[in-house]
Amino acid sequence: MPSIRVLDDALQRVAIEQLNEQPARLAADLEALRTWIKQQPHLRARTDDQFLVAFLRGCKHSLEKVKCKLDKFYTLRTQFPEFYTIRDVDSQRLHELLRLGVGLWLPQPLHGNGPRIIYVRTGCYAPDQYRFEEIMGLSHALSSLSLQYDDYAVVHGYVTLLDFSDYSAAHLLQMTPSVLKKMAVFAEQAMPVRDKGRHMIHTNAVFEKGFNLMKSVLPAKQRERISVHGSNLDSLYAHIPQQYLPSHLGGQQGSIEQLKQLNWQTFLERRDYLRAELNYGVDEQLRTGDKPIDYNSAFGVEGSFRLLNFD
Template structure:
């Protein structure tokens, strides 16, 4: 049976061949090699459908060893920290409330072939919602993106982090342990490659958090970080037309994006519920057990942060 994957455009296929080492005639064999390895892992119980697995192959430029490592880490972290990384209920009241506030949106028009996303802290009150609850919304969106968005998988994502309206309360939630878990998950578990991260409308105290998180990132990702005090600086790198209407641009609107994602959450209800069936059993992992606390940290906060 041929691989059960979606056909992509000739342009995307060319990009996948040139930059991701994809050999269309070898996809079936590559998927089979990954599935054979999965069967041999006593501790690992992942999804094994072709569309899901090819996202990891493409995200790892067809390095089987890197794909294996990412799949393992993906499920290891989701099992250990489900409150952050493993949503199972798209009808959860808080999850829907946060989604409707629109802190995370993906925009319809691509920029240089990459998907554009905007993450806004301001619309989500820090005294009402914890950052891991906002992350759960992002996790559902990322999981759907893994399955649906060939442009994001093959060409990557450009993320704009807009801090307008953010408060010290938001910054206080970003503990070193939480930052380490997020960085590890984004770099070592997710097969979606960030092409750039732009921070705009930064607030007092941001630099302290930024300087704490940056060393946790790979050198390659550090080079893709850009800080803009004001929108004018951002627009020099991402033209206004690629931003949503709320920013004065022409790339859809946040309201439209939220409405579209509401429908997607509904249509993936059973798929997300099934996340509870997948994961790792660390007691069955071959070799030495993983010391999560020393790896990802549990202590520390920024309660004494001076944000004046």
């Protein structure tokens, strides 16, 4: 029997009906993946059942898709470690950034048994003190925990709520085309957790000026998942009922301070897992067969939104 958490009946039903899961085949599929990983001299990947089953479920149990995503997952993390990983879980600067609570994972999934909700406070950090790459490195590292520990995210995916309160021109200028492409490529090609929608609230003039340029960089599938609600929370409630929001938005998911503390406690409990992530990656000199994607060329030059007029 695979060494994985037993899903509750509702999650298991979704895994079978929507993700093509056949419980009787899990052990054989997991062993096939482990065998394939061992045959890849360039790839150092986690091989425990719980990690691999997240990729199986996220790829609807297509072994070929899993192989492709696993390779890209570790290739991107190796080529751009500052953007996709945490290099030092004991860094005081990292701890300060984590305590700001830029991205908060809400404790109750949507409808109590659906996608995980991530609440992102886009303007809560000082852009003259932190680079956006640092924000994303922390975000991607914490997202990787969902593969190991969050069955709701693995089975149902996640819904992202982006709050643009206090969002400024200085924040927008950090969102270069290259940064946006790095975010989009990893979400689409490497992470096996499904994006079930992005909802943007409290948008302002700065956001509006950059939004069309941002959309031009994103793949069509990701653009289609974006909903802009502005200050119309009634519009948001049609997608995320009010009770599943943080308390300052009228919900029952806790205050910002409570959510910060919950995320901090999660980090403390699982930082050994994050520390061990440094053991995994790729060595391109050992890769056989097809050449790897040249992500530096794919992401292009940094560029910026500096030509925008923010007056």
